[in-house]
Amino acid sequence: MVRFPKDLYADVRVETVFSTKILLDDFLLKQNKTKTDTGALVRVFDGTRWYYGATTDLARLQEMVDGLARMATPAQGIDAHPAVARMEANRGDFRRYADDSVARVSNADKLALMESYVPVLREAEGILKSRLYYLDRHTEKRFLSSRGADLVFDIQQASLSARYTLQGRDAPFQGGEDVFETVFGRLPGRQEKVRGTLRKDLDYCRNALPVPPGTYTCILSPLVTGVFAHESFGHKSEADFMAGDETMAREWAIGRRVGVPELNILDSGAIEGAGYVPFDDEGTRARETWLIRGGLLSGRLHSAATAAQLGEEPTGNARAVTFEYEPIVRMTTTYVGAGTRSRDSLFADVADGLYIDGLNHGSGMTTFTLAPRRAYRIRNGQVAEPVSVSVITGNVMKTLEEIDGISDEVELFSFALGGCGKMEQHPLPVGFGGPTIRVRGMQVQ
Amino acid sequence: MSGDATGTVRESIRLSVRETAVSVSLGRIDSVRTRRIVRSGCRVYADGCLGVAGTLGEATAATWAEAEANLALRIPYPYAPGRDLARARDLRGPALADDAFVRACEGLLEALRRSHPEYLFSNRIALTETETTLANDAGLDLVNRDRSVVVALIIKHRDSVHIFDAGLFRQDRAFDAEALLADARELLDAFGRKAVRPVGEKVLAVLQADLVLGKLEESLNGESVAKGASLFCGRMGERLFSPAFSLVQDRTDEAYHVPFFDMEGVVNPGDRVPLIENGVLLRPYSDRKAAALLGEPSTGAASGAYDETPGLSGTNLSIVPGTRTLAELLGGEPALAVLVASGGDFTPRGDFASPVQLAMRIEDGRLQGRLPDCSVRGNLFELFGDDFVGLSSDRPFMGERALVVRLAVSDG
Numbered sequence: 018m019v020r021f022p023k024d025l026y027a028d029v030r031v032e033t034v035f036s037t038k039i040l041l042d043d044f045l046l047k048q049n050k051t052k053t054d055t056g057a058l059v060r061v062f063d064g065t066r067w068y069y070g071a072t073t074d075l076a077r078l079q080e081m082v083d084g085l086a087r088m089a090t091p092a093q094g095i096d097a098h099p100a101v102a103r104m105e106a107n108r109g110d111f112r113r114y115a116d117d118s119v120a121r122v123s124n125a126d127k128l129a130l131m132e133s134y135v136p137v138l139r140e141a142e143g144i145l146k147s148r149l150y151y152l153d154r155h156t157e158k159r160f161l162s163s164r165g166a167d168l169v170f171d172i173q174q175a176s177l178s179a180r181y182t183l184q185g186r187d188a189p190f191q192g193g194e195d196v197f198e199t200v201f202g203r204l205p206g207r208q209e210k211v212r213g214t215l216r217k218d219l220d221y222c223r224n225a226l227p228v229p230p231g232t233y234t235c236i237l238s239p240l241v242t243g244v245f246a247h248e249s250f251g252h253k254s255e256a257d258f259m260a261g262d263e264t265m266a267r268e269w270a271i272g273r274r275v276g277v278p279e280l281n282i283l284d285s286g287a288i289e290g291a292g293y294v295p296f297d298d299e300g301t302r303a304r305e306t307w308l309i310r311g312g313l314l315s316g317r318l319h320s321a322a323t324a325a326q327l328g329e330e331p332t333g334n335a336r337a338v339t340f341e342y343e344p345i346v347r348m349t350t351t352y353v354g355a356g357t358r359s360r361d362s363l364f365a366d367v368a369d370g371l372y373i374d375g376l377n378h379g380s381g382m383t384t385f386t387l388a389p390r391r392a393y394r395i396r397n398g399q400v401a402e403p404v405s406v407s408v409i410t411g412n413v414m415k416t417l418e419e420i421d422g423i424s425d426e427v428e429l430f431s432f433a434l435g436g437c438g439k440m441e442q443h444p445l446p447v448g449f450g451g452p453t454i455r456v457r458g459m460q461v462q
Numbered sequence: 463m464s465g466d467a468t469g470t471v472r473e474s475i476r477l478s479v480r481e482t483a484v485s486v487s488l489g490r491i492d493s494v495r496t497r498r499i500v501r502s503g504c505r506v507y508a509d510g511c512l513g514v515a516g517t518l519g520e521a522t523a524a525t526w527a528e529a530e531a532n533l534a535l536r537i538p539y540p541y542a543p544g545r546d547l548a549r550a551r552d553l554r555g556p557a558l559a560d561d562a563f564v565r566a567c568e569g570l571l572e573a574l575r576r577s578h579p580e581y582l583f584s585n586r587i588a589l590t591e592t593e594t595t596l597a598n599d600a601g602l603d604l605v606n607r608d609r610s611v612v613v614a615l616i617i618k619h620r621d622s623v624h625i626f627d628a629g630l631f632r633q634d635r636a637f638d639a640e641a642l643l644a645d646a647r648e649l650l651d652a653f654g655r656k657a658v659r660p661v662g663e664k665v666l667a668v669l670q671a672d673l674v675l676g677k678l679e680e681s682l683n684g685e686s687v688a689k690g691a692s693l694f695c696g697r698m699g700e701r702l703f704s705p706a707f708s709l710v711q712d713r714t715d716e717a718y719h720v721p722f723f724d725m726e727g728v729v730n731p732g733d734r735v736p737l738i739e740n741g742v743l744l745r746p747y748s749d750r751k752a753a754a755l756l757g758e759p760s761t762g763a764a765s766g767a768y769d770e771t772p773g774l775s776g777t778n779l780s781i782v783p784g785t786r787t788l789a790e791l792l793g794g795e796p797a798l799a800v801l802v803a804s805g806g807d808f809t810p811r812g813d814f815a816s817p818v819q820l821a822m823r824i825e826d827g828r829l830q831g832r833l834p835d836c837s838v839r840g841n842l843f844e845l846f847g848d849d850f851v852g853l854s855s856d857r858p859f860m861g862e863r864a865l866v867v868r869l870a871v872s873d874g
Contacts, residue, residue: 038770043689048770049535054518056499067485067493073500073518088494124535145691182691188810189691227813230839230872258625261488262582268623341497343485377807383624384817384835386805407815408807410837410874440585440614460874462815462839 019082021163024091026062026101027082028162030298031055031075032340035120039127039151044135051124056340057081060299063089064098071341096164099325104164105301111170112157113295117200119153119175127151130204134177137212143219145189146182152433153201158298166300172293174446175201176433179211183222190222192375192390195433199289217374221391221403228392228404228461234370235409235459236363236395239428241373241387243449246282246353247437248381249413250275251449254284254308254316255334255346255439256323266327273314276417281354282309284318286333291431292350292448294336299344303333308351309417320346338442347439353451356423363422363455370395371461373409386410410460422455466599468508471543472529473598474521475503475725475768482560483588484567486615489575494564503768504529505543505598512539516769537771541750544727545600551722553715554591554609555635563589563611566637570613573643578650582618583630587611589637594721604729606721611637617650628653628820629802632860633718645860648829649801657823657831659798664849664868666797667838668788668824671781671853671865673800673816677808677842678709678779682737684748684763685774688755693812693842694743702843703741704850711735711747711761712780725772726750728762735761737779741847749774781853783863788854789827791866798871799824799859800838812842817874827858839870 021027033055040048054073059081061068068085072078095101131151138147153175161167180193194214196207237245252258259265276282286294286303295303299321307315319327320335323346335344364372375390387409394401411419429450436444478500485493502521506513506529513533517525558566567587574583591609596602612633616626630646632638660666677693686692694702713722713733722733726749736744748756749764752774763777784791799822806816821833840849851866858864 042773046535046537047773049532049537050514050770052516052769056518066491069493069495071495071497071499146686146689182686182689184690185810188693188812189686190810222810227809227811230815253625257487262618262620264621264623341499343493343495378805380805382626382804382819384805384819386807386817388805388807405809405811405813407809407813407839408805408817410805410817412874441588460837462837 018161019079022061022082022086024093024095025086025089026095026098026104026163027086028060028160028166028299029057029078029082030340031057031159033157034154035118036154037119037124037127037151039124039131041131041135041149043147044139049124049128058337058340058343059085060343061085061089062101064092064095065090067343069343100322101164103321103324103331104162104166104299105331106162106165107296107300107302108165108167111168111295114155114171114173114200117202118155119173119201120155122201131177133205134179134208134211137208137215138179138181141215141219143184144181145184148180150178150433152176152178160296160300162300168296168300170295173199174291174431175199175204177204178433181215183219185222186224190218192218197291197431197433199293217391225403225405228371228394228406230462232458233461234367234455234457236367236370236372236453236455238374239451239453240430241376242353242451242454243430244376244379245385245387246451247348247351247447247449248379249385249416250282250308251284251348251351252381253413254318255348256317256319256327257346260323260326269314269317271314271316274312275314275414276309276312277420278312279356279423280309280312280417280420281307282351283307283354284334284348284351286349288350288429288448290350290429290448291446292348294333294349297333297335297344298337299335301331301333301335303349306332318346318348320344336445338445342442345439345442347445348437348447350429350448352427352429352449353423353454355425355427355452358422358424360424360426360453363424363453364395364400365398367395368397371404372400381413383413384410385413385416407462410462416456416459419457420454421457424452424454427452470506470508471598471600472526473505473507473543473596473602475505476595477501477768478593480591481588482563483586484564485586486571486584489571489583491564491567491571496560501768506530506533507539507543508533510538510540512537512771514769514771539771541754543598543600544602545598547601547727547729548603549722549729550605552607553635554607558589558637563637566639570639570642573639574646577643578646580620581650582620583615585614585616587613587615590719592719596723596727602727604723604727606723608719610635610718613642630860634861641861652822652829653832655831657833659833659836659871660796660823664870666792666795666851666866667800667869668797668864668866669800670862673803673806674814674845675779677812677814679776682746683774684746684752684756687746688752694746698743698745700743701741702743703738703846704848705741706784706852707738707741707846707850708736708782709738710780710782711737711763712778713762716780717778720778724749724762724764725766726760726764728760728764730762747777781865783855784852785855786852787827787856788858788864788866791852791854792824792827794826797824797866798833799829808842814841814845815839835874837872837874840867
């Protein structure tokens with residue numbers, strides 16, 4: 018397919034993406050789009066600097082490889098460079114969804130599926146505006162490298178997403194629900210999930226009153242726990258933030274205590290869902306990485322380059338949002354591991370606190386924030402009245418020490434719309450989740 | 463030209479991006495990336511419907527045939543496409559070859575390393591050139607060209623255990639190393655000094671407008687207003703905000719890579735539309751569909767991908783600057799400069815809160831020193847009402863005008 022230049026490392030990633038987007042805007046057809054795009058990213062490395070080129074003109078791929086090679090400085094023995102030596106040379110056909118590809122399903126069938134969810138929205142009183150999306154994407158990636166990698170694999174997602182604006186107590190309220198799967202055939206028959214969320218949103222927005230700002234014990238639902246883990250610790254585990262920085266390397270030494278002894282946080286690209294990537298975008302096979310085990314820092318997320326800089330091994334977390342971008346260190350499916358307590362017992366001994374049930378968004382570096390979509394007061398161990406909260410904030414490291422209860426059941430989630438953002442690359446599909454957790458001393462505004 | 467004899471109009475969209483970007487790690491370039499991407503869309507308007515298709519690269523006969531065939535999907539579009547208007551706007555500054563750009567980045571980074579050896583600089587600098595065209599056989603022929611340099615460097619003190627401590631973010635139409643070095647000097651000199659936070663129930667705060675414009679953008683969506691799904695329903699014509707506060711839909715050359723036309727080919731005089739004037743809510747922003755619902759002309763806010771039916775999701779909003787500089791707006795009162803604030807949000811009723819990851823004390827328009835982490839609170843109607851002080855006439859930090867409002871501030 019391509020000739021790789023001498024005395025340089027080089028790889029080529031060709032992506033063929035079939036996608037569908039159908040949108041019913043207040044039940045009227047607004048979009049019905051199906052397309053297949055193909056593009057490629059070429060990387061060349063001379064031991065000092067990387068050179069990347071993105072193109073849609075595959076007929077001139079060799080020209081791009083050669084052009085990037087001319088910018089680089091040939092380096093004899095490049096294969097022995099610590100980053101290059103860590104590049105896996107996997108070979109083979111690892112396609113999983115070829116027989117179940119969403120490209121094999123007609124748009125008429127996809128539209129019919131959407132129509133089966135329309136009554137859920139039509140029957141609800143108080144919807145001011147609605148959008149129902151059907152989205153799918155089947156991405157086939159071919160990866161070749163000068164180290165000998167030659168593999169093809171695929172990833173897929175299919176989803177329905179309802180978004181609506183409701184008439185709230187004193188302001189419009191925006192809510193929604195997703196049904197996410199990796200194959201089309203699992204999407205039908207999930208109306209009750211959408212209906213249930215819609216009922217909760219209606220009750221919430223008609224009754225929620227502002228919560229007095231202050232410090233509260235908060236119980237986070239599995240969905241909120243997942244976003245919290247992603248924002249609070251997942252991003253800190255991405256090794257490109259610490260590579261080459263002696264202070265950070267000391268601060269983030271493996272084995273350091275970073276949370277309560279019951280806390281485990283993991284990342285894995287092998288879990289089916291939005292974060293499923295059997296190989297990353299430099300050909301490294303997916304694996305499970307324990308970021309925190311028993312409250313101790315036990316691992317971090319790597320590309321081959323960051324692994325080389327820190328003297329560790331790649332973890333299959335070099336990901337690019339599309340073929341137009343180079344892979345950088347990203348999460349896949351990140352989740353808090355199960356604890357030992359029942360969910361009910363976490364509520365039982367909270368005299369006054371908050372239950373954070375749903376979320377608009379989260380963010381996190383040193384300080385994390387969670388912007389709840391639905392929150393409820395906890396009074397005497399029971400979920401009580403709905404309350405309106407702008408944001409919940411806290412210092413990441415302090416908060417991980419304030420977790421005082423982890424339930425015994427893990428739920429994993431994938432969003433249909435949006436995704437993780439880092440630098441210029443957004444939105445990258447990721448999975449997340451965890452059990453119900455209880456955290457003391459969260460700042461609520 | 464006016465379409466064919468059947469009334470069918472064919473319209474093309476072409477988006478071209480040429481970008482050279484360097485990735486920066488520990489103050490040095492560790493990669494160079496080039497992107498040369500063209501996206502083309504074809505639209506066919508007929509019988510009150512729209513057929514759309516798109517492709518990466520240039521449109522071909524097959525793309526047009528697909529758009530024609532997609533009329534069978536019966537996507538309603540009962541609005542007349544733009545017609546009989548030709549205009550080209552070229553906002554590109556001096557050209558910069560890729561190798562010259564990389565050398566300029568190396569020079570900037572070397573100067574930063576030399577001037578501020580105790581700090582580590584990372585992330586990205588990009589030179590981006592865009593060309594957006596929208597043309598049809600009814601006489602529409604619109605072209606917008608732009609080129610900018612975006613410096614987005616995150617800064618970390620060598621001894622810091624934070625992922626980053628501050629940021630140097632600046633967008634210009636030319637590579638202005640001197641301005642960047644001046645920005646870095648003022649920022650990092652102040653970063654190295656500790657200061658005392660101004661006190662009061664509400665303190666003067668200096669922010670970038672983007673931090674608090676999101677709720678206005680959501681609430682001024684014409685479709686939401688028409689359907690009763692906005693805070694501003696039934697309030698057009700009312701004075702809701704400060705007489706000093708005016709807001710426009712902005713497609714002027716103040717905005718980077720924002721074409722002077724929308725995705726439905728609507729162009730406005732002066733490339734701007736007043737939405738709030740002297741505190742009075744005039745109109746929401748709209749595309750043709752929302753305009754029809756509102757019974758008003760479109761403001762030219764249609765957005766959407768090159769291969770989709772146009773729609774209304776948001777638009778570029780700008781606060782109209784006043785006549786006073788930042789120093790004049792502050793009037794000798796010490797203020798809180800919000801330099802990094804991530805993760806804030808509004809509640810449905812408009813209450814706002816955000817953590818501030820980097821705050822500094824500012825006096826007479828100059829940064830004085832770093833403050834401990836804090837949180838800020840306000841409310842939409844107060845932020846742009848009694849608490850609104852103004853948008854500066856000058857560009858005191860990183861090429862941006864400064865928004866001055868009063869906010870409640872608390873620890874942590």
